[in-house]
Amino acid sequence: MSEQSRMSQATRRQFLVKAACAAGGLALVPVVTAGPARATPASMRTAMKNVVGEATVRKGKVTMDLPPLIENGNAVSLSVAVDSPMTAEDYVKAIHVFNEKNPQPNVVSVHLGPRAGKANIATRIRLADSQKVIAIAEMSDGSFWSDEVEVVVTLAACLEGSVP
Amino acid sequence: MTRALISVPPKAKRGEVIEIKTLISHEMEPGYRADSTGKLKPRDIITDFICKYNGEEIFRAELFPAISANPFFVFTTVAAESGKLTFEWTGDNGFSATESADITVE
Numbered sequence: 001m002s003e004q005s006r007m008s009q010a011t012r013r014q015f016l017v018k019a020a021c022a023a024g025g026l027a028l029v030p031v032v033t034a035g036p037a038r039a040t041p042a043s044m045r046t047a048m049k050n051v052v053g054e055a056t057v058r059k060g061k062v063t064m065d066l067p068p069l070i071e072n073g074n075a076v077s078l079s080v081a082v083d084s085p086m087t088a089e090d091y092v093k094a095i096h097v098f099n100e101k102n103p104q105p106n107v108v109s110v111h112l113g114p115r116a117g118k119a120n121i122a123t124r125i126r127l128a129d130s131q132k133v134i135a136i137a138e139m140s141d142g143s144f145w146s147d148e149v150e151v152v153v154t155l156a157a158c159l160e161g162s163v164p
Numbered sequence: 165m166t167r168a169l170i171s172v173p174p175k176a177k178r179g180e181v182i183e184i185k186t187l188i189s190h191e192m193e194p195g196y197r198a199d200s201t202g203k204l205k206p207r208d209i210i211t212d213f214i215c216k217y218n219g220e221e222i223f224r225a226e227l228f229p230a231i232s233a234n235p236f237f238v239f240t241t242v243a244a245e246s247g248k249l250t251f252e253w254t255g256d257n258g259f260s261a262t263e264s265a266d267i268t269v270e
Contacts, residue, residue, distance in 0.1 A: 074232060099230065102229075102230050103196045104228055107228055107230040108225060108226065109225065109226040110226075113222065115217065115241055115242055116223065117182075117241060117242040120238075121237070122236075123225075123235070123236055123238070124231070124232040124236050125231060126229070126230050126231070126232055127230075157232075
């Protein structure tokens, strides 16, 4: 191989590397920008107030089950059990779940009645960050009870490929 | 195509508390994600789910974008009489799906 052709090959290689970097850089731009608006502990309190009103929320009766360490925030098993006889006189009317740092403070609200037999529900939720999750049970006598869990999320839901 | 999976015991004793599981295929696009061109994908979620037992509502859920894709719910009911359980999902862009299951109570 002549000196000249080695030179031109080196230049071609450099050009390709530079072109690839430029393309990669462009593709990265949307990822680097800031994420969308998030719920905050304050907006969670507002969302909770919309449900609870002026009533006081006491700790107890509610048991929320969430894994403390979550590898994938896109599908997290959530179950809530409320200690209630579930009779026509004394039952759980609703269970509301809230979070601090997803884009919205509400997660889910379920409405039950004495025909449920047990106040046990389960679903799968998304969590965008390590945060506190709160479950509030609304009883037929108008009282509210809660349980909260702190979770650590390693792969966040919702925010991959987000735009500003 | 929407596909729903329902698990209801076909037979139960009167007064027994039975467990019902439901799963429906749906993207549950939360409205905070971008497509490959960087454009924000609009929200497209199921917002309501209702289960009725012989026409009477026994379970209702309000869903928010924080519910995972392919919404899954587990809940219970007292086996009161033989009949039909109906399940109804409604959501954004006119989404609607229904499913039903029969139960024999002895």
